[in-house]
Amino acid sequence: MEMPAPDTDILSRKDRIVQRLQTVLPKTAVIHDDVETRAYECDALTAYKCPPLAAVLPSTTEEVAAVLKICHGEGVPVVPRGAGTSLAGGALPTADSVILGVARMNRVLEVDYDNRFIRVQSGRTNLSVTGAVEQEDFFYAPDPSSQLACAIAGNIAMNSGGAHCLKYGVTTNNLLGVTMVTMEGEILEIGGAHLDAAGYDLLGLICGSEGQLGVVTEATLRILRKPEGARPVLIGYDSNEVAGECVSDIIKAGVLPVAIEFMDRPCIRATEAFAKAGYPDCEALLIVEVEGSEAEIAEQLGVITQIARRHNPVELREAQSADEAARIWLGRKSAFGAMGNINDYMCLDGTIPVSSLPYVLKRIGEMSEEFGLDVANVFHAGDGNMHPLILFDANKPGDLETCEAFGAEILKLCVEVGGCLTGEHGVGIEKRDLMTTQFAPDDLEVQMRVKDVFDAKWLLNPAKVFPLSVSAERRGFAA
Amino acid sequence: MVLTPADEKELSEMVAAASGPLRIAGGGTRPIGRHVEGDTLSVARLSGVELYEPGALTLVVGAGTPVAEVERVLGEENQRLPFEPMDHRALLGTDGTPTIGGVVATNASGPRRIQAGACRDSLIGVRFVDGAGTRLKNGGRVMKNVTGYDLVKLMAGSHGTLGLLTEVSFKVLPAPAAQATVSLPGLSPAQAVEAMAVALGSPYEVSGAAHLPDADGGPVTVLRLEGFADSVAYRSGKLGDALKRFGAAHVETGSAEVAATWRAIRDVEAFAGTPGDVWRLSVKPSDGAEIAERTSGKVMFDWGGGLIWVLVPEGTDLRGRLGAFDGHATLVRASVETRAKLPVFQPEPEPLARLSRGLREKFDPRGILNPGLMG
Ligand SMILES: Cc1cc2nc3c(=O)[nH]c(=O)nc-3n(C[C@@H](O)[C@@H](O)[C@@H](O)COP(=O)(O)OP(=O)(O)OC[C@H]3O[C@@H](n4cnc5c(N)ncnc54)[C@H](O)[C@@H]3O)c2cc1C
Ligand SMILES: Cc1cc2nc3c(=O)[nH]c(=O)nc-3n(C[C@H](O)[C@H](O)[C@H](O)COP(=O)(O)OP(=O)(O)OC[C@H]3O[C@@H](n4cnc5c(N)ncnc54)[C@H](O)[C@@H]3O)c2cc1C
Numbered sequence: 001m002e003m004p005a006p007d008t009d010i011l012s013r014k015d016r017i018v019q020r021l022q023t024v025l026p027k028t029a030v031i032h033d034d035v036e037t038r039a040y041e042c043d044a045l046t047a048y049k050c051p052p053l054a055a056v057l058p059s060t061t062e063e064v065a066a067v068l069k070i071c072h073g074e075g076v077p078v079v080p081r082g083a084g085t086s087l088a089g090g091a092l093p094t095a096d097s098v099i100l101g102v103a104r105m106n107r108v109l110e111v112d113y114d115n116r117f118i119r120v121q122s123g124r125t126n127l128s129v130t131g132a133v134e135q136e137d138f139f140y141a142p143d144p145s146s147q148l149a150c151a152i153a154g155n156i157a158m159n160s161g162g163a164h165c166l167k168y169g170v171t172t173n174n175l176l177g178v179t180m181v182t183m184e185g186e187i188l189e190i191g192g193a194h195l196d197a198a199g200y201d202l203l204g205l206i207c208g209s210e211g212q213l214g215v216v217t218e219a220t221l222r223i224l225r226k227p228e229g230a231r232p233v234l235i236g237y238d239s240n241e242v243a244g245e246c247v248s249d250i251i252k253a254g255v256l257p258v259a260i261e262f263m264d265r266p267c268i269r270a271t272e273a274f275a276k277a278g279y280p281d282c283e284a285l286l287i288v289e290v291e292g293s294e295a296e297i298a299e300q301l302g303v304i305t306q307i308a309r310r311h312n313p314v315e316l317r318e319a320q321s322a323d324e325a326a327r328i329w330l331g332r333k334s335a336f337g338a339m340g341n342i343n344d345y346m347c348l349d350g351t352i353p354v355s356s357l358p359y360v361l362k363r364i365g366e367m368s369e370e371f372g373l374d375v376a377n378v379f380h381a382g383d384g385n386m387h388p389l390i391l392f393d394a395n396k397p398g399d400l401e402t403c404e405a406f407g408a409e410i411l412k413l414c415v416e417v418g419g420c421l422t423g424e425h426g427v428g429i430e431k432r433d434l435m436t437t438q439f440a441p442d443d444l445e446v447q448m449r450v451k452d453v454f455d456a457k458w459l460l461n462p463a464k465v466f467p468l469s470v471s472a473e474r475r476g477f478a479a
Numbered sequence: 480m481v482l483t484p485a486d487e488k489e490l491s492e493m494v495a496a497a498s499g500p501l502r503i504a505g506g507g508t509r510p511i512g513r514h515v516e517g518d519t520l521s522v523a524r525l526s527g528v529e530l531y532e533p534g535a536l537t538l539v540v541g542a543g544t545p546v547a548e549v550e551r552v553l554g555e556e557n558q559r560l561p562f563e564p565m566d567h568r569a570l571l572g573t574d575g576t577p578t579i580g581g582v583v584a585t586n587a588s589g590p591r592r593i594q595a596g597a598c599r600d601s602l603i604g605v606r607f608v609d610g611a612g613t614r615l616k617n618g619g620r621v622m623k624n625v626t627g628y629d630l631v632k633l634m635a636g637s638h639g640t641l642g643l644l645t646e647v648s649f650k651v652l653p654a655p656a657a658q659a660t661v662s663l664p665g666l667s668p669a670q671a672v673e674a675m676a677v678a679l680g681s682p683y684e685v686s687g688a689a690h691l692p693d694a695d696g697g698p699v700t701v702l703r704l705e706g707f708a709d710s711v712a713y714r715s716g717k718l719g720d721a722l723k724r725f726g727a728a729h730v731e732t733g734s735a736e737v738a739a740t741w742r743a744i745r746d747v748e749a750f751a752g753t754p755g756d757v758w759r760l761s762v763k764p765s766d767g768a769e770i771a772e773r774t775s776g777k778v779m780f781d782w783g784g785g786l787i788w789v790l791v792p793e794g795t796d797l798r799g800r801l802g803a804f805d806g807h808a809t810l811v812r813a814s815v816e817t818r819a820k821l822p823v824f825q826p827e828p829e830p831l832a833r834l835s836r837g838l839r840e841k842f843d844p845r846g847i848l849n850p851g852l853m854g
Contacts, residue, residue, distance in 0.1 A: 114676040114765050159625045172629065173600045188830050193763035195785055196586065196597055197636065198807035198825035199853060200835050204599060204632025208625050225682045248534025254557060254653035296710045351621040354535040384535070385623040423623035438626055442613050446842070447628045453837035465627065
């Protein structure tokens, strides 16, 4: 993946830039030596690394604004950073950029149970938002698997999802307002405790804009009362087609499970060897979870198991206790860890129309042979968001490139069947150059015009989302 | 002149060839906003279901498709639009056929907005033509999609000022097998907002929470539950228990009665055919009772107190009367003179207004799409 060459003029001004940043931030909040800046050289897409010019760790919105004013004046690109768990290289710096990390901004500002919202600084981790309200039996719904580490800032920038989004939606559906600072250092208040926008839905535009429109410093988030209970059922099938039909039939029957997860045989085997969750060795495994009171759970599971039986499952296991429920989830939750245990892996994130699932899995199997790399599939089946995990060996020359080429083919396939390149991880640098397979030039142009409105000089995270050749002219202004 | 293109291509050519302002029309049932001069461009012929996969909860339709047709198609598979768009005809005294593109252009969302989200939350893809006549798309037909900027949300509620919607895609939901209305009589607005907060903060999945201070039999607070029959019965009981301190709850389970109650709330039937201006306030729910008091008008609360419909004498400057508050006020029904005098949409603070203007200039550089409608 190519990144633009650093601007040597900026590099030569490093001392002055650092000095200016030190005038608006405490000394410990400006990191500029060659060893310490390395902590910010990559996110969770670790194949790509580059230490930034400097990293700053402001504590308040006003400090963020002061930093951005300086960077805007100096013409220095800024890469916002939450917890650095992006799988798309969204927080990858260039050598001439300043990393603006919000990790120190992790306070809860307001909790309002009557109006069901929480207001936090954006550096707060996803799980600790729920942590702040669970004593009152409330929770924050979007639950990316990285929720222990990832920050609300990154969740908003990527519009992150989670296993439970079939029922509760993704970040954008649970975000009520933000405080955001523009590249010019202007502080904006958008949305709040009331619903919907007075004018254009700027909040909806900002969510998912990958740190390219502004730096989010505070967020108002919807909190919900926890359901009385939840229970999963595990269903195994001999074929992907049949598993796909079962998912479709469950949805058509009017049940709306909170989660429908799907794993294929390579994934089942790998997780079984790692986590020993007691999964059957079959072609396709579904985990379907429903919520409610005991009676409501029983009613919904009754409908689901009846449909599942009609399709002749090789295994159908209802959790009878909390312990059994945990075991059903155990394998799914350790899928990534299991893969990491075997090999290096690349996690893809395309979405497909649920109806094309069997075809797509068959094609991925064929491509796996062509490219000579194994692939395991985990999949949010209710919403079509796939996570093919391609296994490769980072120490073997050429393997990463083969893996990337294979990944690109899978994502093109997702687009071809009517889906998209990324369902929840974002474009970043990883899918940047594939954008032209999903969008016509005019479709990309109109998106770049939106960035022109918010960041006329293209200084905020400029080398992401749009293919470098497509954004070249605009990024030229930064020089 | 009324332009009625047969397809997106012809529509884009007409926009590109336009030499003056265009008034964008769906079914013309919601002429909310300032009166726009110029030729009318109707998308009514861009009508029909392009794709419907009930098993994937996905629907793609032409923007000119009548809302009734969308509801009929979904109904055949026992599904529905989650956000419960209102029918403006009675309130605004208009006739015609409401279109799905008009719903999206106004981000129209009814009582279920508090549980299932607004129109923009169910909208997963759009095709549109910008002010230069360029044909564009964003989003798609899958419900998880973060590829590029989310212009889908931006187009929802942009009232035809950023582009003409030609095709819209939705995530739909199963229609429930049963529903019930749990009602509490006699509460003051302040008590009602408190009771609704308790209900919405319960685990019982309330899908509607409204308070009608001037109902026929006196003030009544209504809460809606939907789902499988046993579950609705269970939750009705539990909810009644949780609200005991607000008095004895009455539970209605007749499907026609429940539907009628919520249709009346959705369409603000209480204000239909009355003289006066109608405003729609979106506020922090716990501020609702106090703000309603300050309007000195007749009011109706939805969204747990967060949505207030207000009826005031013609020409009242309600924003002036209210002063600053957390939220916004939209002038939904008023005479042409009043609408020329008072901004229809809440004026945005300058940094946001500047961004909005900037967006409008990019999407409609010649300023021909519903000019002046949104500032
Ligand atoms: C301020 C305001 C508040 C509203 N609040 C609510 C609400 O709370 N709940 C609710 O249910 N409805 C609300 N509406 C609703 C509403 O106008 C529509 O829901 C709608 O269905 C109109 O259908 P129509 O085809 O008759 O539209 P029309 O009356 O023809 O058009 C309505 C508006 O949408 C534009 N428009 C229509 N079709 C398109 C298109 N294809 N592309 C671009 N723009 C188009 C028009 O220019 C016009 O501005 C509100 C509208 C406004 C203006
Ligand atoms: C093991 C693992 C599992 C994962 N599981 C999921 C999952 O289930 N679902 C899912 O959606 N994602 C998942 N992810 C991806 C990742 O966790 C999410 O994208 C997350 O939201 C990133 O948050 P972060 O705080 O780490 O952001 P970072 O990685 O720091 O940054 C991500 C993006 O946000 C921008 N950004 C950061 N802070 C700001 C700010 N203050 N203002 C503006 N922009 C900002 C950055 O510039 C960058 O573009 C997973 C990642 C890992 C490593």
